[in-house]
Amino acid sequence: MQSHQFSTIPADGVDVFYRYAGPVDAPVILLLHGFPSSSHQFQNFIPYLAYHNYRVLAPDYPGFGFTVVPAERKYIYTFDNLSLTIAAFLDALHIQQFALFIFDYGAPIGLRIALDRPDAITAIISQNGNMYEEGLGETWGPMKKYWATDSAEDRAIIRARILSPERTIWQYTAGSPTGEKGVPPESYTLDLALMEREGNREIQLDLFRDYRTNVEMYPRFQAYLRERRPRALAVWGREDRSFVPAGAEAFRRDLENVEVGFVDAGHWALEERGEEVGGQVVEFLGRVLGSSKSGL
Template sequence: MAVPHVIHRFLDVGGVRVFYRQAGPAGTPDAPVLLLLHGFPSGSHQFRRLMDALGDRYVMIAPDLPGFGHTEVPEGFTYSFDRLADVLEGFVSALGLDRFVMYTFDFGGPAGFRLATRNPGRIAGLVVQNANAYEDGLSDVARETIANRPGVPGAEENVRRLFELDVTRDQYEGGTTDVERIAPDGWTLDQHFLDLPGRKDAQAGLALDYHSNVALYPEWQRWLREHRPPALVVWGTRDPFFTEAGARAYLRDLPDARLHLFETGHFALEENLPEIAPLIADFVDDLYGTTHAATVRTATT
Protein backbone atom coordinates (compact mmCIF):
# COMPACT_ATOMS: atom_id res chain seq x y z
CA MET A 1 0.00 0.00 0.00
CA ALA A 2 1.39 3.39 -1.05
CA VAL A 3 1.08 6.08 1.61
CA PRO A 4 2.27 9.53 0.52
CA HIS A 5 4.60 11.81 2.40
CA VAL A 6 2.96 15.16 3.16
CA ILE A 7 5.13 18.26 3.42
CA HIS A 8 4.19 21.40 5.35
CA ARG A 9 5.50 24.78 4.21
CA PHE A 10 4.98 28.52 4.30
CA LEU A 11 4.98 30.76 1.22
CA ASP A 12 5.12 34.56 1.32
CA VAL A 13 2.40 36.14 -0.81
CA GLY A 14 2.49 39.92 -0.64
CA GLY A 15 3.30 39.92 3.07
CA VAL A 16 0.89 37.10 3.91
CA ARG A 17 2.71 34.01 5.16
CA VAL A 18 0.54 31.28 3.66
CA PHE A 19 0.78 27.85 5.25
CA TYR A 20 0.07 24.88 3.00
CA ARG A 21 0.23 21.10 2.85
CA GLN A 22 1.41 19.23 -0.22
CA ALA A 23 1.43 15.58 -1.19
CA GLY A 24 2.32 13.92 -4.45
CA PRO A 25 3.62 10.75 -6.07
CA ALA A 26 7.41 10.50 -6.08
CA GLY A 27 9.02 10.52 -9.51
CA THR A 28 5.87 11.65 -11.34
CA PRO A 29 6.37 15.33 -12.20
CA ASP A 30 3.44 15.39 -14.65
CA ALA A 31 0.84 14.03 -12.21
CA PRO A 32 -2.50 15.91 -12.15
CA VAL A 33 -2.66 18.74 -9.63
CA LEU A 34 -5.55 19.23 -7.20
CA LEU A 35 -5.91 22.53 -5.35
CA LEU A 36 -7.94 21.91 -2.18
CA LEU A 37 -9.81 24.92 -0.79
CA HIS A 38 -11.22 24.53 2.71
CA GLY A 39 -14.27 26.07 4.32
CA PHE A 40 -15.38 27.79 7.52
CA PRO A 41 -14.29 27.42 10.24
CA SER A 42 -11.67 24.92 9.20
CA GLY A 43 -8.33 24.93 7.36
CA SER A 44 -6.12 22.71 5.26
CA HIS A 45 -6.20 20.10 8.03
CA GLN A 46 -9.69 19.10 6.89
CA PHE A 47 -8.04 17.42 3.88
CA ARG A 48 -5.53 15.30 5.79
CA ARG A 49 -7.36 12.01 5.25
CA LEU A 50 -8.10 12.80 1.60
CA MET A 51 -4.42 13.53 1.00
CA ASP A 52 -3.49 10.24 2.62
CA ALA A 53 -6.02 8.46 0.38
CA LEU A 54 -5.08 10.06 -2.96
CA GLY A 55 -1.72 11.77 -2.47
CA ASP A 56 0.16 8.83 -3.97
CA ARG A 57 -1.63 9.45 -7.31
CA TYR A 58 -1.96 13.23 -7.61
CA VAL A 59 -0.18 16.38 -6.53
CA MET A 60 -2.47 17.73 -3.81
CA ILE A 61 -1.98 21.23 -2.45
CA ALA A 62 -4.08 22.61 0.42
CA PRO A 63 -3.45 26.17 1.67
CA ASP A 64 -4.83 27.82 4.80
CA LEU A 65 -6.69 30.92 3.65
CA PRO A 66 -6.03 34.18 5.55
CA GLY A 67 -7.83 34.11 8.89
CA PHE A 68 -7.62 30.32 9.11
CA GLY A 69 -5.22 27.67 10.32
CA HIS A 70 -1.52 28.51 10.47
CA THR A 71 -1.49 31.30 7.86
CA GLU A 72 -0.15 34.59 9.23
CA VAL A 73 -1.23 38.02 7.97
CA PRO A 74 0.34 41.45 8.44
CA GLU A 75 -1.21 44.04 10.71
CA GLY A 76 -4.06 45.88 9.04
CA PHE A 77 -5.03 43.06 6.67
CA THR A 78 -8.60 43.60 5.43
CA TYR A 79 -10.73 40.49 5.61
CA SER A 80 -13.01 40.17 2.62
CA PHE A 81 -13.59 37.47 0.04
CA ASP A 82 -11.95 39.63 -2.60
CA ARG A 83 -8.80 39.73 -0.47
CA LEU A 84 -8.90 35.98 0.08
CA ALA A 85 -9.00 35.58 -3.69
CA ASP A 86 -6.13 38.05 -4.12
CA VAL A 87 -3.94 35.98 -1.81
CA LEU A 88 -5.06 32.73 -3.40
CA GLU A 89 -4.25 34.08 -6.85
CA GLY A 90 -0.80 35.13 -5.68
CA PHE A 91 -0.27 31.75 -4.04
CA VAL A 92 -1.15 29.84 -7.20
CA SER A 93 1.09 32.07 -9.31
CA ALA A 94 4.01 31.78 -6.89
CA LEU A 95 3.81 27.99 -7.03
CA GLY A 96 3.62 28.04 -10.83
CA LEU A 97 0.30 26.20 -10.94
CA ASP A 98 -0.71 26.79 -14.53
CA ARG A 99 -3.53 24.25 -14.64
CA PHE A 100 -5.24 22.23 -11.93
CA VAL A 101 -8.43 20.62 -10.69
CA MET A 102 -9.96 22.86 -8.04
CA TYR A 103 -11.76 21.37 -5.03
CA THR A 104 -14.15 23.94 -3.56
CA PHE A 105 -15.91 23.61 -0.22
CA ASP A 106 -17.95 26.25 1.64
CA PHE A 107 -15.78 29.43 1.90
CA GLY A 108 -13.38 27.82 -0.57
CA GLY A 109 -16.15 28.20 -3.15
CA PRO A 110 -16.31 32.03 -3.18
CA ALA A 111 -12.51 32.29 -3.10
CA GLY A 112 -12.14 29.64 -5.79
CA PHE A 113 -14.82 30.99 -8.12
CA ARG A 114 -13.23 34.42 -7.97
CA LEU A 115 -9.94 32.79 -8.93
CA ALA A 116 -11.64 30.89 -11.75
CA THR A 117 -13.30 33.95 -13.28
CA ARG A 118 -10.01 35.84 -13.14
CA ASN A 119 -7.97 32.95 -14.58
CA PRO A 120 -10.34 30.58 -16.42
CA GLY A 121 -7.53 28.89 -18.33
CA ARG A 122 -6.07 27.50 -15.12
CA ILE A 123 -9.12 25.42 -14.22
CA ALA A 124 -8.91 21.90 -15.66
CA GLY A 125 -11.92 20.73 -13.68
CA LEU A 126 -14.00 21.29 -10.57
CA VAL A 127 -14.82 19.19 -7.56
CA VAL A 128 -17.65 20.97 -5.76
CA GLN A 129 -18.54 19.84 -2.25
CA ASN A 130 -21.22 21.88 -0.49
CA ALA A 131 -19.90 25.04 -2.12
CA ASN A 132 -22.96 27.05 -3.06
CA ALA A 133 -23.21 29.21 -6.20
CA TYR A 134 -27.00 29.41 -6.63
CA GLU A 135 -29.73 31.11 -4.64
CA ASP A 136 -31.64 27.82 -4.90
CA GLY A 137 -29.17 26.35 -2.43
CA LEU A 138 -29.57 28.92 0.34
CA SER A 139 -31.56 27.62 3.29
CA ASP A 140 -33.59 29.97 5.48
CA VAL A 141 -30.81 29.77 8.07
CA ALA A 142 -28.25 30.74 5.43
CA ARG A 143 -30.36 33.67 4.21
CA GLU A 144 -30.77 34.96 7.76
CA THR A 145 -27.02 34.72 8.33
CA ILE A 146 -26.14 36.40 5.03
CA ALA A 147 -28.51 39.26 5.85
CA ASN A 148 -25.96 40.36 8.45
CA ARG A 149 -23.77 42.97 6.81
CA PRO A 150 -22.08 46.24 7.72
CA GLY A 151 -24.56 48.88 8.82
CA VAL A 152 -27.28 46.44 9.89
CA PRO A 153 -28.06 46.91 13.60
CA GLY A 154 -26.88 43.93 15.65
CA ALA A 155 -25.24 42.24 12.65
CA GLU A 156 -21.80 41.82 14.17
CA GLU A 157 -23.23 40.46 17.41
CA ASN A 158 -25.28 37.97 15.41
CA VAL A 159 -22.35 36.58 13.42
CA ARG A 160 -20.07 36.36 16.44
CA ARG A 161 -22.43 33.75 17.89
CA LEU A 162 -21.24 31.45 15.10
CA PHE A 163 -17.71 31.28 16.51
CA GLU A 164 -18.45 29.41 19.72
CA LEU A 165 -17.67 25.75 20.43
CA ASP A 166 -21.23 24.44 20.34
CA VAL A 167 -21.75 25.88 16.84
CA THR A 168 -18.38 24.65 15.60
CA ARG A 169 -19.08 21.14 16.85
CA ASP A 170 -22.58 21.11 15.37
CA GLN A 171 -21.23 22.00 11.92
CA TYR A 172 -19.40 18.66 11.99
CA GLU A 173 -21.95 16.46 13.74
CA GLY A 174 -25.20 18.03 12.58
CA GLY A 175 -26.92 16.13 9.79
CA THR A 176 -24.71 13.05 10.02
CA THR A 177 -26.16 9.54 10.02
CA ASP A 178 -23.47 8.08 12.27
CA VAL A 179 -21.86 10.56 14.64
CA GLU A 180 -19.30 7.93 15.66
CA ARG A 181 -17.65 8.44 12.27
CA ILE A 182 -16.93 12.08 13.11
CA ALA A 183 -13.55 12.49 14.76
CA PRO A 184 -13.57 15.21 17.42
CA ASP A 185 -10.17 16.43 16.21
CA GLY A 186 -11.68 18.55 13.44
CA TRP A 187 -14.01 20.74 15.46
CA THR A 188 -11.55 20.84 18.39
CA LEU A 189 -8.75 22.12 16.17
CA ASP A 190 -11.06 24.58 14.42
CA GLN A 191 -12.08 26.05 17.75
CA HIS A 192 -8.45 26.33 18.79
CA PHE A 193 -7.78 28.56 15.78
CA LEU A 194 -11.01 30.52 16.25
CA ASP A 195 -9.95 31.33 19.81
CA LEU A 196 -6.56 32.74 18.81
CA PRO A 197 -6.12 36.52 19.25
CA GLY A 198 -7.76 38.43 16.43
CA ARG A 199 -9.31 35.42 14.70
CA LYS A 200 -12.90 36.14 15.67
CA ASP A 201 -12.47 39.69 14.37
CA ALA A 202 -11.22 38.19 11.09
CA GLN A 203 -14.16 35.80 10.87
CA ALA A 204 -16.63 38.57 11.67
CA GLY A 205 -15.22 40.57 8.78
CA LEU A 206 -15.70 37.65 6.40
CA ALA A 207 -19.18 36.82 7.69
CA LEU A 208 -20.32 40.41 7.20
CA ASP A 209 -18.92 40.31 3.66
CA TYR A 210 -20.65 37.07 2.66
CA HIS A 211 -23.42 38.96 0.86
CA SER A 212 -20.82 39.93 -1.76
CA ASN A 213 -20.69 36.29 -2.82
CA VAL A 214 -24.42 36.07 -3.48
CA ALA A 215 -24.14 39.20 -5.62
CA LEU A 216 -21.55 37.38 -7.76
CA TYR A 217 -23.60 34.21 -8.28
CA PRO A 218 -24.77 35.34 -11.77
CA GLU A 219 -21.16 36.00 -12.82
CA TRP A 220 -20.01 32.58 -11.59
CA GLN A 221 -22.93 30.88 -13.30
CA ARG A 222 -22.11 32.67 -16.55
CA TRP A 223 -18.50 31.46 -16.26
CA LEU A 224 -19.74 27.89 -15.76
CA ARG A 225 -22.00 28.13 -18.83
CA GLU A 226 -19.38 29.70 -21.04
CA HIS A 227 -16.37 27.58 -20.05
CA ARG A 228 -18.15 24.31 -19.18
CA PRO A 229 -15.40 22.96 -16.90
CA PRO A 230 -15.70 19.22 -16.27
CA ALA A 231 -17.23 18.92 -12.80
CA LEU A 232 -17.90 16.47 -10.03
CA VAL A 233 -20.49 17.67 -7.49
CA VAL A 234 -20.64 15.78 -4.19
CA TRP A 235 -23.04 17.08 -1.56
CA GLY A 236 -24.19 16.39 1.96
CA THR A 237 -27.97 16.72 1.66
CA ARG A 238 -28.49 17.37 5.37
CA ASP A 239 -26.39 20.52 5.32
CA PRO A 240 -28.40 23.13 7.28
CA PHE A 241 -26.90 26.00 5.26
CA PHE A 242 -26.56 24.79 1.66
CA THR A 243 -29.44 22.62 0.51
CA GLU A 244 -29.63 19.81 -2.01
CA ALA A 245 -31.28 22.19 -4.48
CA GLY A 246 -27.98 24.07 -4.67
CA ALA A 247 -26.21 20.90 -5.73
CA ARG A 248 -28.76 20.09 -8.44
CA ALA A 249 -28.66 23.69 -9.71
CA TYR A 250 -25.16 23.11 -11.09
CA LEU A 251 -26.68 20.84 -13.74
CA ARG A 252 -28.44 23.84 -15.28
CA ASP A 253 -25.11 25.32 -16.34
CA LEU A 254 -23.05 22.10 -16.38
CA PRO A 255 -25.39 19.44 -17.78
CA ASP A 256 -22.52 16.95 -18.12
CA ALA A 257 -21.48 17.27 -14.47
CA ARG A 258 -21.48 14.20 -12.24
CA LEU A 259 -23.70 14.65 -9.21
CA HIS A 260 -23.53 12.41 -6.14
CA LEU A 261 -25.69 13.05 -3.08
CA PHE A 262 -24.90 11.77 0.41
CA GLU A 263 -27.13 11.63 3.46
CA THR A 264 -24.78 13.56 5.69
CA GLY A 265 -24.10 17.09 6.85
CA HIS A 266 -21.96 20.05 5.86
CA PHE A 267 -18.55 18.37 6.29
CA ALA A 268 -19.39 15.45 4.00
CA LEU A 269 -15.79 14.21 3.82
CA GLU A 270 -15.80 13.56 7.54
CA GLU A 271 -18.45 10.84 7.28
CA ASN A 272 -18.22 9.74 3.65
CA LEU A 273 -14.57 9.96 2.63
CA PRO A 274 -14.46 6.20 1.76
CA GLU A 275 -17.20 6.82 -0.82
CA ILE A 276 -16.11 10.27 -2.02
CA ALA A 277 -12.39 9.62 -2.50
CA PRO A 278 -12.95 6.98 -5.24
CA LEU A 279 -15.35 9.35 -7.01
CA ILE A 280 -12.65 12.02 -7.07
CA ALA A 281 -10.08 9.53 -8.33
CA ASP A 282 -12.38 8.32 -11.11
CA PHE A 283 -13.20 11.90 -12.09
CA VAL A 284 -9.57 13.03 -12.26
CA ASP A 285 -8.47 9.87 -14.08
CA ASP A 286 -11.24 10.27 -16.65
CA LEU A 287 -10.52 13.98 -16.98
CA TYR A 288 -7.03 13.18 -18.11
CA GLY A 289 -8.32 10.35 -20.31
CA THR A 290 -11.92 9.91 -21.45
CA THR A 291 -15.03 11.84 -20.39
CA HIS A 292 -18.42 10.68 -19.18
CA ALA A 293 -21.94 12.02 -19.37
CA ALA A 294 -23.93 13.31 -16.41
CA THR A 295 -24.73 10.96 -13.56
CA VAL A 296 -27.07 11.58 -10.64
CA ARG A 297 -26.77 9.19 -7.72
CA THR A 298 -28.02 9.27 -4.15
CA ALA A 299 -25.73 7.39 -1.75
CA THR A 300 -26.83 6.32 1.70
CA THR A 301 -24.80 4.92 4.56
Protein backbone atom coordinates (compact mmCIF):
# COMPACT_ATOMS: atom_id res chain seq x y z
CA MET A 1 0.00 0.00 0.00
CA GLN A 2 1.36 3.41 -0.99
CA SER A 3 2.23 5.98 1.67
CA HIS A 4 1.42 9.66 1.47
CA GLN A 5 3.27 12.84 0.61
CA PHE A 6 3.18 16.30 2.12
CA SER A 7 3.60 19.84 0.90
CA THR A 8 2.67 23.46 1.60
CA ILE A 9 0.73 25.89 -0.54
CA PRO A 10 0.00 29.62 -0.09
CA ALA A 11 -3.69 30.27 0.56
CA ASP A 12 -5.44 33.19 2.25
CA GLY A 13 -2.09 34.68 3.24
CA VAL A 14 -1.17 31.46 5.06
CA ASP A 15 1.27 28.67 4.18
CA VAL A 16 -1.06 25.69 4.46
CA PHE A 17 0.63 22.38 5.20
CA TYR A 18 -1.19 19.35 3.85
CA ARG A 19 -0.81 15.64 3.30
CA TYR A 20 -1.97 13.99 0.11
CA ALA A 21 -2.05 10.80 -1.89
CA GLY A 22 -3.92 9.13 -4.72
CA PRO A 23 -4.49 9.71 -8.45
CA VAL A 24 -4.95 13.37 -9.37
CA ASP A 25 -7.93 12.52 -11.61
CA ALA A 26 -9.75 10.46 -8.97
CA PRO A 27 -12.70 11.57 -6.81
CA VAL A 28 -11.45 13.90 -4.08
CA ILE A 29 -11.85 13.21 -0.36
CA LEU A 30 -11.14 16.17 1.95
CA LEU A 31 -10.16 15.05 5.46
CA LEU A 32 -10.74 17.68 8.15
CA HIS A 33 -9.06 17.03 11.47
CA GLY A 34 -10.09 17.81 15.04
CA PHE A 35 -8.75 19.41 18.20
CA PRO A 36 -5.99 19.23 19.32
CA SER A 37 -4.64 17.29 16.38
CA SER A 38 -3.64 17.93 12.77
CA SER A 39 -3.52 16.03 9.49
CA HIS A 40 -1.14 13.68 11.30
CA GLN A 41 -4.20 11.91 12.69
CA PHE A 42 -4.92 10.66 9.16
CA GLN A 43 -1.44 9.30 8.39
CA ASN A 44 -2.73 5.73 8.08
CA PHE A 45 -6.14 6.60 6.65
CA ILE A 46 -4.75 8.62 3.74
CA PRO A 47 -2.89 5.73 2.06
CA TYR A 48 -5.84 3.42 2.76
CA LEU A 49 -8.21 5.69 0.84
CA ALA A 50 -5.64 6.31 -1.90
CA TYR A 51 -5.25 2.56 -2.38
CA HIS A 52 -8.96 2.46 -3.18
CA ASN A 53 -8.44 5.02 -5.95
CA TYR A 54 -9.37 8.28 -4.26
CA ARG A 55 -7.45 11.52 -4.29
CA VAL A 56 -7.01 12.41 -0.63
CA LEU A 57 -6.23 15.86 0.78
CA ALA A 58 -5.72 16.57 4.49
CA PRO A 59 -4.76 20.15 5.41
CA ASP A 60 -3.68 21.55 8.78
CA TYR A 61 -5.72 24.53 9.96
CA PRO A 62 -4.06 27.78 11.01
CA GLY A 63 -2.97 27.28 14.62
CA PHE A 64 -2.58 23.53 14.16
CA GLY A 65 0.02 21.12 12.88
CA PHE A 66 2.60 22.59 10.53
CA THR A 67 0.61 25.32 8.81
CA VAL A 68 2.48 28.63 9.15
CA VAL A 69 0.68 31.91 9.74
CA PRO A 70 2.99 34.91 9.15
CA ALA A 71 2.86 37.46 11.97
CA GLU A 72 2.05 40.23 9.51
CA ARG A 73 -1.10 38.34 8.49
CA LYS A 74 -2.61 39.30 11.89
CA TYR A 75 -4.83 36.24 11.69
CA ILE A 76 -7.98 36.25 13.84
CA TYR A 77 -8.70 32.72 15.02
CA THR A 78 -12.39 32.03 14.49
CA PHE A 79 -14.17 29.13 12.84
CA ASP A 80 -15.39 31.46 10.11
CA ASN A 81 -11.79 32.32 9.28
CA LEU A 82 -10.54 28.73 9.48
CA SER A 83 -13.25 27.82 6.98
CA LEU A 84 -12.25 30.66 4.66
CA THR A 85 -8.64 29.51 4.75
CA ILE A 86 -9.53 25.91 3.93
CA ALA A 87 -11.79 27.13 1.11
CA ALA A 88 -8.85 29.16 -0.23
CA PHE A 89 -6.69 26.04 0.06
CA LEU A 90 -9.17 24.17 -2.15
CA ASP A 91 -9.13 27.01 -4.66
CA ALA A 92 -5.33 27.02 -4.72
CA LEU A 93 -5.42 23.35 -5.71
CA HIS A 94 -8.28 23.94 -8.19
CA ILE A 95 -10.58 21.53 -6.36
CA GLN A 96 -14.18 22.02 -7.49
CA GLN A 97 -15.90 18.91 -6.10
CA PHE A 98 -15.08 16.76 -3.10
CA ALA A 99 -16.45 14.50 -0.41
CA LEU A 100 -16.15 15.79 3.16
CA PHE A 101 -14.77 13.65 5.98
CA ILE A 102 -15.54 15.69 9.10
CA PHE A 103 -14.25 14.93 12.57
CA ASP A 104 -14.63 17.11 15.67
CA TYR A 105 -13.59 20.67 14.61
CA GLY A 106 -13.79 19.48 11.03
CA ALA A 107 -17.59 19.44 11.23
CA PRO A 108 -18.24 23.18 11.69
CA ILE A 109 -15.39 24.03 9.33
CA GLY A 110 -16.50 21.67 6.59
CA LEU A 111 -20.18 22.49 6.94
CA ARG A 112 -19.50 26.21 6.59
CA ILE A 113 -17.82 25.38 3.29
CA ALA A 114 -20.82 23.23 2.32
CA LEU A 115 -23.18 26.14 3.02
CA ASP A 116 -21.10 28.39 0.78
CA ARG A 117 -20.47 25.79 -1.95
CA PRO A 118 -23.35 23.31 -1.83
CA ASP A 119 -22.78 22.07 -5.37
CA ALA A 120 -19.18 21.14 -4.55
CA ILE A 121 -20.10 18.47 -2.01
CA THR A 122 -20.32 14.92 -3.37
CA ALA A 123 -20.83 13.18 -0.01
CA ILE A 124 -20.41 13.74 3.73
CA ILE A 125 -18.83 11.31 6.19
CA SER A 126 -19.11 12.32 9.84
CA GLN A 127 -16.79 10.50 12.23
CA ASN A 128 -17.85 11.99 15.54
CA GLY A 129 -18.41 15.31 13.81
CA ASN A 130 -21.38 16.96 15.49
CA MET A 131 -24.09 19.40 14.36
CA TYR A 132 -26.81 18.79 16.96
CA GLU A 133 -27.18 20.14 20.49
CA GLU A 134 -28.15 16.70 21.78
CA GLY A 135 -24.75 15.50 20.60
CA LEU A 136 -22.93 17.69 23.13
CA GLY A 137 -21.94 15.54 26.11
CA GLU A 138 -21.78 16.60 29.76
CA THR A 139 -18.10 17.49 29.35
CA TRP A 140 -19.21 20.71 27.63
CA GLY A 141 -20.51 22.22 30.88
CA PRO A 142 -17.42 24.36 31.71
CA MET A 143 -17.14 25.44 28.07
CA LYS A 144 -20.75 26.63 27.99
CA LYS A 145 -20.08 28.70 31.10
CA TYR A 146 -17.07 30.26 29.37
CA TRP A 147 -19.24 31.09 26.36
CA ALA A 148 -21.73 32.83 28.62
CA THR A 149 -19.29 34.88 30.69
CA ASP A 150 -16.19 35.38 28.52
CA SER A 151 -14.49 36.11 31.83
CA ALA A 152 -10.78 35.92 32.56
CA GLU A 153 -11.60 33.57 35.42
CA ASP A 154 -13.43 31.08 33.21
CA ARG A 155 -10.74 31.38 30.53
CA ALA A 156 -8.16 30.41 33.17
CA ILE A 157 -10.31 27.46 34.26
CA ILE A 158 -10.57 26.20 30.68
CA ARG A 159 -6.82 26.69 30.17
CA ALA A 160 -6.05 24.55 33.21
CA ARG A 161 -8.67 21.87 32.55
CA ILE A 162 -8.50 21.34 28.82
CA LEU A 163 -5.02 22.42 27.72
CA SER A 164 -3.17 20.16 30.15
CA PRO A 165 -1.22 17.02 29.16
CA GLU A 166 -3.55 14.89 31.27
CA ARG A 167 -6.63 16.20 29.50
CA THR A 168 -5.11 15.72 26.05
CA ILE A 169 -4.34 12.08 26.82
CA TRP A 170 -7.84 11.70 28.28
CA GLN A 171 -9.36 13.00 25.04
CA TYR A 172 -7.66 10.20 23.13
CA THR A 173 -8.33 7.41 25.63
CA ALA A 174 -11.68 8.17 27.31
CA GLY A 175 -14.21 5.57 26.27
CA SER A 176 -11.60 3.36 24.66
CA PRO A 177 -12.13 -0.31 25.57
CA THR A 178 -8.35 -0.71 25.82
CA GLY A 179 -7.46 2.66 27.37
CA GLU A 180 -4.03 4.01 26.50
CA LYS A 181 -3.05 0.66 24.97
CA GLY A 182 -5.38 1.29 22.05
CA VAL A 183 -3.97 4.67 21.03
CA PRO A 184 -0.43 5.20 19.65
CA PRO A 185 1.34 7.55 22.08
CA GLU A 186 2.94 9.56 19.27
CA SER A 187 -0.52 10.97 18.47
CA TYR A 188 -1.09 12.90 21.66
CA THR A 189 2.65 13.47 22.20
CA LEU A 190 2.87 15.42 18.93
CA ASP A 191 -0.26 17.39 19.80
CA LEU A 192 1.19 18.34 23.17
CA ALA A 193 4.50 19.40 21.63
CA LEU A 194 2.78 21.64 19.08
CA MET A 195 0.65 23.28 21.76
CA GLU A 196 3.86 24.30 23.52
CA ARG A 197 4.63 26.78 20.74
CA GLU A 198 4.55 30.39 21.85
CA GLY A 199 1.03 31.78 21.80
CA ASN A 200 -0.65 28.55 20.76
CA ARG A 201 -2.62 28.05 23.96
CA GLU A 202 -4.15 31.50 23.55
CA ILE A 203 -5.12 30.57 19.98
CA GLN A 204 -6.87 27.46 21.28
CA LEU A 205 -8.65 29.45 23.97
CA ASP A 206 -9.87 31.94 21.36
CA LEU A 207 -11.28 29.04 19.34
CA PHE A 208 -12.91 27.52 22.42
CA ARG A 209 -14.68 30.82 22.99
CA ASP A 210 -15.69 31.03 19.33
CA TYR A 211 -17.07 27.48 19.33
CA ARG A 212 -20.37 28.94 20.53
CA THR A 213 -20.86 30.24 16.97
CA ASN A 214 -20.85 26.65 15.73
CA VAL A 215 -23.73 25.76 18.03
CA GLU A 216 -25.57 28.87 16.86
CA MET A 217 -25.14 27.63 13.29
CA TYR A 218 -26.49 24.13 13.96
CA PRO A 219 -29.96 25.07 12.59
CA ARG A 220 -28.35 26.26 9.35
CA PHE A 221 -26.30 23.08 9.05
CA GLN A 222 -29.42 20.99 9.63
CA ALA A 223 -31.38 23.00 7.05
CA TYR A 224 -28.58 22.34 4.57
CA LEU A 225 -29.06 18.59 5.07
CA ARG A 226 -32.82 18.85 4.54
CA GLU A 227 -32.58 21.07 1.49
CA ARG A 228 -29.56 19.61 -0.31
CA ARG A 229 -29.95 15.97 0.83
CA PRO A 230 -26.30 14.95 0.41
CA ARG A 231 -25.39 11.29 0.58
CA ALA A 232 -24.09 10.86 4.10
CA LEU A 233 -22.55 8.37 6.50
CA ALA A 234 -22.26 8.94 10.26
CA VAL A 235 -19.84 6.45 11.82
CA TRP A 236 -19.11 7.21 15.47
CA GLY A 237 -17.31 5.78 18.43
CA ARG A 238 -20.22 4.95 20.69
CA GLU A 239 -18.28 5.74 23.89
CA ASP A 240 -17.35 9.31 22.90
CA ARG A 241 -17.63 11.58 25.95
CA SER A 242 -17.56 14.84 23.98
CA PHE A 243 -19.93 14.09 21.11
CA VAL A 244 -22.33 11.43 22.33
CA PRO A 245 -24.23 8.92 20.13
CA ALA A 246 -27.39 11.04 20.14
CA GLY A 247 -25.54 13.39 17.80
CA ALA A 248 -25.16 10.63 15.22
CA GLU A 249 -28.74 9.42 15.58
CA ALA A 250 -30.02 12.99 15.13
CA PHE A 251 -28.87 12.96 11.50
CA ARG A 252 -31.89 10.75 10.79
CA ARG A 253 -34.19 13.65 11.67
CA ASP A 254 -32.97 15.79 8.80
CA LEU A 255 -31.66 13.27 6.29
CA GLU A 256 -33.74 10.18 5.66
CA ASN A 257 -31.10 8.44 3.54
CA VAL A 258 -28.26 8.86 6.06
CA GLU A 259 -26.40 5.72 7.08
CA VAL A 260 -25.57 5.59 10.79
CA GLY A 261 -23.13 3.14 12.35
CA PHE A 262 -21.22 2.79 15.61
CA VAL A 263 -17.94 1.16 16.55
CA ASP A 264 -16.63 0.11 19.96
CA ALA A 265 -14.42 3.15 20.55
CA GLY A 266 -14.29 6.61 22.07
CA HIS A 267 -13.86 9.95 20.33
CA TRP A 268 -10.86 8.88 18.24
CA ALA A 269 -12.53 5.94 16.55
CA LEU A 270 -10.20 6.11 13.56
CA GLU A 271 -7.18 5.64 15.86
CA GLU A 272 -8.72 2.70 17.71
CA ARG A 273 -10.79 0.99 15.02
CA GLY A 274 -9.11 2.13 11.83
CA GLU A 275 -9.88 -0.95 9.76
CA GLU A 276 -13.50 -1.08 10.87
CA VAL A 277 -14.13 2.62 10.25
CA GLY A 278 -12.13 2.56 7.03
CA GLY A 279 -14.10 -0.41 5.76
CA GLN A 280 -17.41 1.36 6.32
CA VAL A 281 -16.13 4.53 4.67
CA VAL A 282 -14.75 2.79 1.59
CA GLU A 283 -17.87 0.68 1.14
CA PHE A 284 -20.01 3.82 1.36
CA LEU A 285 -17.82 5.81 -1.02
CA GLY A 286 -17.73 2.93 -3.47
CA ARG A 287 -21.51 3.06 -3.75
CA VAL A 288 -21.73 6.85 -3.85
CA LEU A 289 -18.66 7.88 -5.86
CA GLY A 290 -17.46 4.65 -7.39
CA SER A 291 -13.98 3.12 -7.28
CA SER A 292 -12.37 0.16 -9.00
CA LYS A 293 -11.16 -1.18 -5.66
CA SER A 294 -14.11 -0.22 -3.47
CA GLY A 295 -15.11 -3.83 -3.00
CA LEU A 296 -11.72 -4.98 -1.67
